[in-house]
Amino acid sequence: MPGRVRLEDRECPLSTTVARVGEWWTLLILHDAFDGYTRFDQFQANLGISSSMLTTRLKALVADGILERRPYRAGPTRHEYVLTDLGRSLRPVVVALAAWGNARLAPEERSMILVDARTGNEVEPVVVDAATGRGLDDSEAFVFAAGPAASPAMRARYPGGVGRAGAADSPGPG
Structure with missing residues (x-):
């Protein structure tokens, strides 16, 4: 595709x-x-x-x-x-998509839930920063920035970059 x-x-x-x-x-x-x-x-x-x-x-x-x-x-x-x-590394993405869908349903409307295999208790997956453990759903705390291989167009869209001043000041539309 x-x-x-x-x-x-x-x-x-x-x-x-x-x-x-x-x-x-x-x-x-x-x-x-x-x-x-x-x-x-x-x-x-x-x-x-x-x-x-x-x-x-x-x-x-x-x-x-x-x-x-x-x-x-x-x-x-x-x-x-x-x-x-590589395929197994996609599992958290699929789990997050399913969790997003379930979050929009009442508990009794969910046909599939994620549970802890040992306890059987339902779990709520979240995406977090590995270094800090902070949830990535805060769009003001975490923004996209141009990476080292970014083209001029990508740098224009995301003027900040890793370790560059202004990264948090210029989040861009993403």
Whole structure:
């Protein structure tokens, strides 16, 4: 799906991430993979997705290094799709999306919740800064800034940068 990213957004990590995993079927395939599904027929039966769409999405996830295609049976050869380290690193993103959706529902309307595997108690996922433990939902405390590889256009959008004066003073629109 790289063709959907505007030329000026190709360096934006949000745009490139959405181009790889932001499509509806792709997120659902990843959700199933996090639940332990690995085989084509498992994904297809659970999602009700067409063979051609599933083939396309699995090929893209393999090409992007998110899933690895491995043979599990010979004669005829059958393959499974296993999460890579890169793929497993997407789990917090999918968990955060599900939590965001659940937060807009009354507790009795939630069809799926995240629980502590040991206690069974429902948990509320939050995204925090690893260094300070502060929640990243405060858009005044945490802003985007131009990074070391930023183009002139990105530097114009985000004039501050890491370790540069004015980073917090010029948050930009993001």
